[in-house]
């Protein structure tokens with residue numbers, strides 16, 4: 001079971017293995033490989049969601 005925390009400006013993701021993020025609207029999981037975006041389109045619920053509204057897996061590479 002992956003624990004998710006809100007994306008913050010301190011969130012990091014690994015360049016090669018990426019990070020799992022969760023859509024706050026439909027809770028669909030997505031894999032990302034960088035955080036250099038401001039908005040991300042969720043193909044599942046067809047919403048454009050602001051970066052800081054997404055949830056990111058809580059991991060060793062996040063500082064939370």
Ligand SMILES: [Zn+2]
Nearest residue numbers: 023026042045
């Ligand atoms: Zn969604």
